[in-house]
Amino acid sequence: DGVFVHLGRVSSGTVTVGAAVALKVDGGRRAMIRANHSATHLLHEALREVLGTHVAQKGSLVAPDRLRFDFSHPKPIVAGELDRIERLANEVVRQNEKVTTRLMAVDDAIAEGAMALFGEKYGDEVRVVRMGTALHGDKAGKPYSVELCGGTHVAATGDIGLVRVVSEGAVAAGVRRIEALTGAAALSHLDEQERRLKAVAAALKVSPAEAAGRLEAVLDERRKLERELADARRKLALGGAAASAEGQAPEGETVAGVGFIGKVVAGIPAKELKSLADAGKKSLGSGVVVFVGTAEDGKASVVVGVTEDLAGRFAAVELVRVAAAASGGQGGGGRPD
Incomplete structure (x- = not known):
């Protein structure tokens, strides 16, 4: 506890125990990580608001170029729900309110409504991160997102720039995953779209605004x-369009x-x-029809x-097996007729 481990790669020289080192934060990379981390908090709260308070974090990835968030939910998110989740997160981004942090006793933080992660171990003192102001429902006027978190975050919600959800899917039974982009990465994604x-x-x-309607018409x-x-193929197989139009049975034999x-x-x-085959049975009236498609x-x-009156004498499934075996294949499933 209280020990921070830094992982790095030696690109030149050597590293020895006790050697003095100088650490420097990559400011640009850290800024992108901050934006993506803060966005996961906003998306977590938006998911709970839209889908229900049963939603709980099951895992996450915060990288410089993207984020993903795993959460408990029993079914896929429909398009309208996903749009609303994204819209709620961006409402808080546009508020551009200062993100506040405060060290508190863990029991006091929970009593004030801070969200803790199930299974996470917390010390006696925790860091509480608050973001934005809720605009809807019972929480209107109160902090939008309040979580226990020791990670790095933006100074103000506007620093996130934009939240764009790019995918949603299942990762395990009862666990869903959303992936999202923020800031410049989100804008690049929109430009590509x-x-x-x-x-x-x-x-x-047509114009872009007319593309969806035109595509549906096509x-x-x-x-x-x-x-x-x-329909033309069926008519041709059953004896030609003229015969079908005249109601004549296709050429058969006894x-x-x-x-x-x-x-x-x-x-x-x-x-x-x-x-x-069904059309052939109807046209034949009584008998057996066999079609081989190449x-x-x-x-x-x-x-x-096999027509209904002959079902007791011939089993279509068995006849298929015989035909398949004769042609060097396998088969024999489907309806008895």
């Missing part, structure tokens, strides 16, 4: 064309008194073969369908 937006807008031949059109293409349709189709995705890479997919 804007550059990408302008590139997308230029490709779509995706809607693509989905429509994909549905039409899938094998041992059982209606049968067997077709090899190319260019139809494997996921569409099942709906193709792909450019030489792989084949087999789907077998």
